[in-house]
Amino acid sequence: xxPFGKYIKAVSARAADKEILKKAQDxxxxxxxxxxxxxxxxxxxxxxxxxxxxxxxxPKVATTREEILNAAGTxxxxxxxxxxxxxxxxxxxxxxxxxxxTPCQVRSIRKAIKYPVGYRHVPDKIALIMGIFCMENFxxxxxxxxxxxxxxxxxxxxxxxxxxxxxxxxxxxxxxxKTIPLKDTxxxxxxxxxxxxxxxxxxxxISTGSVGSPDGWSTIFVRTxxxxxxxxxxxxxxxxxxxxxxxxxxxxxxxxxxxLTKKEKNGKEVEHRKEIGLPVPY
Amino acid sequence: xxxxAHVQLSSCCGCLVSLADTYEQLLDVLGAIDLVYSQTLADVxxxxxxxxxxxxxxxxxxxxxxxxxxxxxxxxxxxxxxALGACAASGNITRFSKGNQMxxxxxxxxxxxTEVVKCDLAIPGCPPSPESIVAVxxxxxxxxxxxxxxxxxxxxxxxxxxxxxxxxKVINKSLCMGCGSCAAACPTRAVSMDAGRPLVDKEICIKCxxxxxxxPRIRFPELIEKIE
Numbered sequence: 290x291x292p293f294g295k296y297i298k299a300v301s302a303r304a305a306d307k308e309i310l311k312k313a314q315d316x317x318x319x320x321x322x323x324x325x326x327x328x329x330x331x332x333x334x335x336x337x338x339x340x341x342x343x344x345x346x347x348p349k350v351a352t353t354r355e356e357i358l359n360a361a362g363t364x365x366x367x368x369x370x371x372x373x374x375x376x377x378x379x380x381x382x383x384x385x386x387x388x389x390x391t392p393c394q395v396r397s398i399r400k401a402i403k404y405p406v407g408y409r410h411v412p413d414k415i416a417l418i419m420g421i422f423c424m425e426n427f428x429x430x431x432x433x434x435x436x437x438x439x440x441x442x443x444x445x446x447x448x449x450x451x452x453x454x455x456x457x458x459x460x461x462x463x464x465x466x467k468t469i470p471l472k473d474t475x476x477x478x479x480x481x482x483x484x485x486x487x488x489x490x491x492x493x494x495i496s497t498g499s500v501g502s503p504d505g506w507s508t509i510f511v512r513t514x515x516x517x518x519x520x521x522x523x524x525x526x527x528x529x530x531x532x533x534x535x536x537x538x539x540x541x542x543x544x545x546x547x548x549l550t551k552k553e554k555n556g557k558e559v560e561h562r563k564e565i566g567l568p569v570p571y
Numbered sequence: 572x573x574x575x576a577h578v579q580l581s582s583c584c585g586c587l588v589s590l591a592d593t594y595e596q597l598l599d600v601l602g603a604i605d606l607v608y609s610q611t612l613a614d615v616x617x618x619x620x621x622x623x624x625x626x627x628x629x630x631x632x633x634x635x636x637x638x639x640x641x642x643x644x645x646x647x648x649x650x651x652x653x654a655l656g657a658c659a660a661s662g663n664i665t666r667f668s669k670g671n672q673m674x675x676x677x678x679x680x681x682x683x684x685t686e687v688v689k690c691d692l693a694i695p696g697c698p699p700s701p702e703s704i705v706a707v708x709x710x711x712x713x714x715x716x717x718x719x720x721x722x723x724x725x726x727x728x729x730x731x732x733x734x735x736x737x738x739x740k741v742i743n744k745s746l747c748m749g750c751g752s753c754a755a756a757c758p759t760r761a762v763s764m765d766a767g768r769p770l771v772d773k774e775i776c777i778k779c780x781x782x783x784x785x786x787p788r789i790r791f792p793e794l795i796e797k798i799e
Contacts, residue, residue, distance in 0.1 A: 295798070348751065366767070367748070367749035367766075367767030368749075368767070369749050369750055369751025369754065369764040369767060370750070370751060371750045371751035371752040371754070371755050372750075372751025372752075372754035372755050372763075372764045373751070373755070374755050375755040375756075376755075390750070391748075393748045393750055393787070394750045394751075396787050396791065396795070397750040397751075397752040397787045398752075399795050399798065400752070400785070400787045400791060400792075400795055401752060401755075401756075401785060403792075403794070403795045404703065404706075404721065404784075404785070404792070404795075405700045405702045405703050405706075406694065406695055406696040406699055406700060406703045406756065406781055406784050406785055407696050407699075407700065407755070407756025407757065407758065407779075407781030407782070407784070407785050408700055408702070408755065408756060408785070409589070409592075409700035409701060409702070410700070410701075410702075411700075411755075412702055413702075426748070426749075428749075428766065428767055429766055429767065430766070479748060479749070479767075480745040481745055481746050481747055481748040481749075481788070482748060484745075484746065485748070491796075492795070492796065492798050512798065513798055513799055514799060567744060567745075568740070568744050568746065568789075570746060570787065570788045570789075570791050571790065571791055
């Protein structure tokens, strides 16, 4: 099974800007790409997953560095990023829109571009599609159960969540750090994630995620000519620091392992659904 | 030159406006086709014989024999009959017609074209985006059947559509991952996102089908996987 989908090259990278690194989840790739794009005229608006009260996520259209930095970091909860794409074009007047999403959302935007039945004047405005590695996602109340019931931290007090080293981590604004084993979070995943066969956002221009790179760095897959051109500009301008992916640990082997784990597990679920006569995404 | 006719039944002209809204692409389209009939854009009174592509917008009023005749004539004269827009594809807002409307109170039954005659392709949406109309016409010109397959399926099975599709076909089947594609596609803003799931306001939904057609979990044609 093909673990990553088509890609031109893979690198390990982090933002050069210290302020981005301070706020970012890992290497700050999405924030760096967005800020670089806005400040250099490659983008005039970007979709972000903003943090709301109670550490909920909500999609917003951002046009400034501050908005992007405020939204930085992973929320691990559902955020309908596609839902604001049309208002970005109509209300914000964006001509060069940056989009970021989970692998399923990247698939959605690709479908909207190829089959734009209800997306008048949107397809040609999408300037960059970024995808983030994703194993599964939680509905907000599932996430709340994990954080409040299992970790004993109020959602209003959460400043950061993270998944790593087999655990789900919650950081509170009072300095508490709580974890639960990742296996205990599985019952709270949204069921629809279990038919997804995409770990590394295979249809994005640029995909990124922490897995495969050292702490504070991110792994990047460059998949399209557009993505390659964009990334090269960022590297030339000094907005990104990069390393050969073969030179870092744990490297692509771990990404491959996780991607195949997702594909094999969810492939079985897809087969099971077919057996009992349930529809599968096709 | 490929002969194209634009035919209108019970409709608002929105699909035609959408076709004209292609800006410079319209010139490509008009340059590639011979527009042999269009009551708004061409001065022709009769649909000519042997039209390659008939784009028919609007639903068919079953209590109006003229409408029935035009529907049958379009089928007979067009090699490819396209149900253009939600009224022709799935009924759209005309699904709510129940007679007594002015100026003809006896008109009470409106059916989408796909229910009256066999259609080859159906493009839903109210109106469908200019990009989708151009893409379908160009694909039909080039014989790109792979691209057209979803539109051919809609012509066959797409006779009903509304925001309920999201609940019945996606959420109830444990397929919705909350991307928001449906909410953006909705032309009337009947679909909003609530806790990562679509919430449909039935008072505003016009049954155009854009939300479910746009959903990647109902249909994800393989060719989308090819990116460059």
